[in-house]
Amino acid sequence: MSLRTSRPARAGQYLALLCYLVFLAFPFLWLISTAFKPARELGSLHPTWIPDSPTLENFRQAFDEQPLLRAAGNSLTVALSAALIAVVIATPMAYVMARQRSRLATAATGWVVVSQAFPFVLVIIPLFLVLKNLHLINSLLGLIMVYVVWSLPFALWMLVGYVRAVPAELEEAAAVDGAGRLRTLVSVTAPLLAPGIVATAMFAFITAWNEFFFALVLLKSPEKQTLPVILTHFLGAEGVADLGPLAAAAFLATIPSLVIFAIIQRRITGGMLAGAVKT
Amino acid sequence: MIDRGAWFLVLPALIPILVLSVGPLLYGVVLAFTDAQSGRTEPTEWIGTLNFQDLYHDTLFWESFRIGLLWAVGVTVPQFVLALGLALLLNQRLRLRWLARALAIVPWAMPEVVVGIMWRLVYNADAGILNETIRDFGLGDGRDWLTGLATALPAVIVVGIWAGMPQTTVALLAGLQNTPDELHEAAALDGAGAWRRFRTVIWPALKPVALAITALNFIWNFNSFALVYVLTSGGPGGRTRLPMLFAYEEAFRYGQFGYAAAMGCVMVAVISVLLAFYLVGRLKSGEEK
Numbered sequence: 001m002s003l004r005t006s007r008p009a010r011a012g013q014y015l016a017l018l019c020y021l022v023f024l025a026f027p028f029l030w031l032i033s034t035a036f037k038p039a040r041e042l043g044s045l046h047p048t049w050i051p052d053s054p055t056l057e058n059f060r061q062a063f064d065e066q067p068l069l070r071a072a073g074n075s076l077t078v079a080l081s082a083a084l085i086a087v088v089i090a091t092p093m094a095y096v097m098a099r100q101r102s103r104l105a106t107a108a109t110g111w112v113v114v115s116q117a118f119p120f121v122l123v124i125i126p127l128f129l130v131l132k133n134l135h136l137i138n139s140l141l142g143l144i145m146v147y148v149v150w151s152l153p154f155a156l157w158m159l160v161g162y163v164r165a166v167p168a169e170l171e172e173a174a175a176v177d178g179a180g181r182l183r184t185l186v187s188v189t190a191p192l193l194a195p196g197i198v199a200t201a202m203f204a205f206i207t208a209w210n211e212f213f214f215a216l217v218l219l220k221s222p223e224k225q226t227l228p229v230i231l232t233h234f235l236g237a238e239g240v241a242d243l244g245p246l247a248a249a250a251f252l253a254t255i256p257s258l259v260i261f262a263i264i265q266r267r268i269t270g271g272m273l274a275g276a277v278k279t
Numbered sequence: 280m281i282d283r284g285a286w287f288l289v290l291p292a293l294i295p296i297l298v299l300s301v302g303p304l305l306y307g308v309v310l311a312f313t314d315a316q317s318g319r320t321e322p323t324e325w326i327g328t329l330n331f332q333d334l335y336h337d338t339l340f341w342e343s344f345r346i347g348l349l350w351a352v353g354v355t356v357p358q359f360v361l362a363l364g365l366a367l368l369l370n371q372r373l374r375l376r377w378l379a380r381a382l383a384i385v386p387w388a389m390p391e392v393v394v395g396i397m398w399r400l401v402y403n404a405d406a407g408i409l410n411e412t413i414r415d416f417g418l419g420d421g422r423d424w425l426t427g428l429a430t431a432l433p434a435v436i437v438v439g440i441w442a443g444m445p446q447t448t449v450a451l452l453a454g455l456q457n458t459p460d461e462l463h464e465a466a467a468l469d470g471a472g473a474w475r476r477f478r479t480v481i482w483p484a485l486k487p488v489a490l491a492i493t494a495l496n497f498i499w500n501f502n503s504f505a506l507v508y509v510l511t512s513g514g515p516g517g518r519t520r521l522p523m524l525f526a527y528e529e530a531f532r533y534g535q536f537g538y539a540a541a542m543g544c545v546m547v548a549v550i551s552v553l554l555a556f557y558l559v560g561r562l563k564s565g566e567e568k
Contacts, residue, residue, distance in 0.1 A: 009473070013368060017379055020365050024382040027441065030408045031397040047411045089295065092288035104289065111296070113558075116495065117550050118304060119502040121526040122543030125536050126306035127299065129315075149299040152292060210390035212505040217531055228392040232509060235396075243406055250396040254389050261388035 034247035035059070042243050058244035059252070062234075065245055067222060068252070071230035078140050078226060079208035082147035086155050087201045089148075091193070094159030095185070099168065109160075112153040124217055131218065138220045146214050151204040158203065162196030163189075199264045206257040227253045310540035317534035330541035340542060342517065343525040349432065350521055351501040354439035359493055361440065362447035367481075369448070370455045387445035395509025398438045399425065425511050431518045435510050442506060443499070447492055454488030455481065494557035498550050522546055 029049070034042070036054040041047075062068060097105040127146060128137065136142030166189055174184040212228040219225045222233075231253055234246040311330055315323045334340055365383060369376055386394060401409050402424040410421025424434040458481055504523040507513065513520035513528075522542065530539035 013371060013373060016364065017368050017373055017375060020361075020368070021375070021379055021382060023441070024379070024385070024444070026408070027394075027397045027401050028385060030401050031393075034400050034406075042406050045405060046414075047406050047408060049408070089291035093292035096285050096288050100285065111301070114554070115300065117498045117502075117547075117554050119523060119526070119543055119546045119550070120504070121523055121530065121539060122307040122547060123300070123303045125310060125315075125530055125540050125543070126303035129536070130299075130303065130306075145295070145299060149295050152296060152300075156292070206388060210392075212390065212392050212508075213527075217527075228390050228505075231390075231392050231396065235399075235509070243400060243403065246396060247400055250393045254393050257388045257390065258385070261384070265384055 031247055031251055034243055035251045037244060039244055058248035061242070062245035062249040062252070065242070066230050066233050066249065068227070068230065068249060070223065071225055071227045072253075074140060074224060075209055075227040078143050078147060079205045081144045082151060082208040083201045083204035085144070085148045086151045086204045087159075087197050090152055090155040090159055090200070091197055094156050095163050095189070097156065098160045098163035108156065112157055115153045120213055124214065128217060137218060138224055140219075140224060143215060143218050143226075146218065147204075147208040147211065150211070150214070151207050154207070155200050155204055158200045159193075159196060162193055162200075165196075166192045202260045202264045206260055209257050307540050307543055310537055311544045312541075313537045315536040315540070317531075317536055319534075323537075326537070330538050331545075333538065334541050334545060339517070340522075340525060343520045343522050344545075346432065346518070346520060347501050347522040350436060350439065350503075350507075350519075351497050353432075353436040354443065354500045355493060355496045357436075358440045358443050358447055358496065359489070362444055363451055363489075365444070365448050366451035366455055367477075369452055383448050384445045386442050389442075391442065391505035392509050394438065394442045395506050398441075399510060402434060426515050428515055428518055431511055431515055435507050435519050438506060438510060439500060439503070443496060447496060450488055450492040451485065454485045457488075458484035490557065490560050494553060494560075497553060501550065502546070 033049055033051060035058055036056075037051040038053055038055045038057060041051055041053075093108070096102075097108050131137050131139075131142045131145075134142070136145070170188055170192075171184050174188045175181075179187070210228065211226075215226045215229050216232075219229060222230070231246075231249055234242065234249055236242075312325060312327060313323050314326045314329075365379070369380055369383070389397075401407050404410060404421065404423045407421075409424065413419055413421040422430060424430045501521075502523055503521065504527065507519050507521055508524060508527075511519045513524040523546075526539045526542040526546075529535045529542065
């Protein structure tokens with residue numbers, strides 16, 4: 001591709017790249033800048049990029065204003081549980097979908113595509129009624145159940161790709177050696193799948209950690225609410241927000257998913273593409 | 280390796296899917312034909328298509344539907360163009376490519392609520408960087424972007440474009456990397472210019488991916504909620520009230536479960552038509568291979 005790229009063309013490419021870098025980075029940089037600004041500077045009519053006297057005051061205030069630690073605890077509980085349950089139940093099914101050509105596998109694949117498309121409002125009302133009858137409204141358990149099912153399509157999508165990457169011949173060889181099916185699965189396939197399973201679990205974790213709509217509808221009392229819901233409390237009734245603490249809290253809420261995403265980024269993009277391009 | 284005895288492998292995932300996903304979806308369709316309301320003591324009654332008739336005359340709903348379409352097109356199309364440009368650049372051997380790659384992915388990892396909050400800080404009338412930049416360049420005093428009747432929708436659309444860049448860019452980049460190098464080289468040796476190379480070599484190979492990601496983006500955008508909820512809550516004066524925000528209010532503020540379910544049905548119907556186009560397109564492109 002790089003053959004015969006003329007010098008002006010190269011310069012144009014770098015200019016374009018620079019524009020993209022600015023567009024992609026500036027909101028994030030502004031969030032960080034705001035998070036570290038003292039109230040005095042935030043009130044100034046001429047905001048600056050770099051705080052004159054950076055402070056951690058906003059972070060302290062954020063924890064004072066809203067129960068951030070408890071919310072983070074709730075988010076962690078919900079996201080960890082949902083991610084673990086999701087991969088534990090999705091891995092066997094993905095295995096079947098990848099290895100067996102059957103109506104079930106076709107139907108499951110179709111469902112994976114379709115489930116990306118329906119508006120949550122059609123699902124959330126009946127879910128709300130069902131969970132209400134089970135007394136699971138305003139309960140983390142109810143939300144975990146919803147997140148498990150909600151993360152299944154993409155988890156299956158990713159896992160099917162990972163299973164396909166494991167050569168079936170390996171399993172056949174083990175079978176020839178006299179290993180039973182379960183034994184083959186556990187001792188031959190599972191170890192090869194492990195990295196993919198971990199990546200899928202991490203993605204399910206991020207999805208649940210970031211989710212807002214279901215949490216907003218299902219969790220009523222502030223003691224139960226997850227981080228994204230608590231963050232909206234900073235916005236206040238009329239949208240008149242205390243900018244510093246708002247920015248500080250928002251910044252903190254992003255860190256866990258950013259870190260995890262950095263670790264598994266390649267695997268996710270690979271998994272997503274395998275799904276999006278092939279199927 | 281697998282046979283009929285494999286049911287025990289499937290059931291742990293299949294049962295939750297049926298109970299908590301397929302079941303509620305069907306139940307939701309049923310609810311659309313009832314007068315279900317939250318917190319009401321009388322039993323729910325079957326009212327046939329009354330909700331749909333009401334919906335047909337509900338100008339506010341159709342207004343939100345129109346805004347939803349505007350938003351979905353307004354985000355999906357420019358985002359595709361921008362992401363294509365970025366993907367083409369990232370496919371070149373450029374310095375700083377790693378940085379652009381990393382930055383292009385960041386919004387994907389961020390909670391939508393945080394993305395919304397972040398852009399509210401950017402758009403903030405007094406303390407925001409956007410107005411300050413406008414003042415710096417002497418382009419005027421800036422304005423209240425998210426609360427202005429004329430600017431609110433364009434302002435949230437820009438955020439939607441920014442937030443969805445990762446998936447689109449990554450998908451297109453992968454599509455580009457699937458195009459065979461020999462074709463590029465052959466085309467380059469033939470002296471084909473950049474535009475001709477794009478049209479004759481890159482685009483044909485990229486088309487299936489482009490079609491898939493555009494269809495999915497459109498659907499996701501039409502159904503989106505959190506971003507706009509945080510940015511404007513549907514205001515000012517309903518100018519950014521997407522269908523999902525409308526249905527959410529109807530269901531969980533006014534308790535009109537049946538009516539909101541009917542809205543969901545209409546949204547699904549429209550989306551199904553689009554999805555059908557996408558699947559047919561995909562089948563066709565599959566046959567060509």
